[in-house]
Amino acid sequence: MENESGAWSPYLVGTLIGLLSMATFYFSNKPLSVSTAYARLAGMIGNLFARGHTENLKFYQDTKPKIEWGVMLVFGMLLGAFIAAVSGGEITPTWVPVLWEQRFGPDIALRLGMAFVGGAILAYGARLAGGCTSGHGISGALQLSVSSWIALACFFVAAVATAHLLYRL
Numbered sequence: 001m002e003n004e005s006g007a008w009s010p011y012l013v014g015t016l017i018g019l020l021s022m023a024t025f026y027f028s029n030k031p032l033s034v035s036t037a038y039a040r041l042a043g044m045i046g047n048l049f050a051r052g053h054t055e056n057l058k059f060y061q062d063t064k065p066k067i068e069w070g071v072m073l074v075f076g077m078l079l080g081a082f083i084a085a086v087s088g089g090e091i092t093p094t095w096v097p098v099l100w101e102q103r104f105g106p107d108i109a110l111r112l113g114m115a116f117v118g119g120a121i122l123a124y125g126a127r128l129a130g131g132c133t134s135g136h137g138i139s140g141a142l143q144l145s146v147s148s149w150i151a152l153a154c155f156f157v158a159a160v161a162t163a164h165l166l167y168r169l
Contacts, residue, residue, distance in 0.1 A: 006089040013084075021138050028069060031143070033135030034077070035126035036063060037070035103167055 021032040043065025046054035054060055085091045095108045104110060126132040131140065131148075133155055140148020 008084050008088055017138060018142070021142055024139075030069075031135060031139030032073075033131055033139055034070060034074055035123070035132035035135060037068075037074045038123060039063065039127065040065050040068065040071055041074070099167065 017032075024030060024032045039059065040063065043054055043060045043063070044067075046057075046060070047065055054065065096106055096111045100111055122132075126135075129136070129151060131151075133152075136145075136148040136151040137155060141152055
């Protein structure tokens with residue numbers, strides 16, 4: 001289950017994700033994806049603070065903010081990531097990774113701020129693209145969707161370009 005560094009084998013994890021994706025299709029007839037679950041969670045938070053406004057948004061008229069299997073998948077992913085980090089010995093008592101600190105310094109607020117901005121951009125892009133990396137990269141590719149394969153290639157190109165831009169690898 002683990003490789004030399006203690007981390008889980010990417011081959012094992014990839015196989016488990018593939019099996020989960022097939023089981024999701026089999027049991028729910030839906031693709032494995034999470035971007036709609038995040039939107040539902042945002043809608044539930046919106047209902048707490050501005051119910052009338054949230055209910056008037058077209059998206060939430062079509063996609064009701066509620067706890068459903070995708071929302072539970074998000075919580076399962078968080079729990080699974082925690083279990084993998086603990087069992088792989090990869091939990092570190094630091095907020096700023098070494099590579100980040102070498103490039104941008106030790107400022108925790110900058111690190112958390114950039115993580116938040118990056119997450120917001122990613123969420124916007126997922127809604128704009130009609131799906132997230134798991135939706136396109138796993139479920140769409142599994143179904144041999146041409147648009148998903150194009151999206152998957154773009155994800156990798158953008159990731160490599162961003163890494164080169166930020167870290168000058």
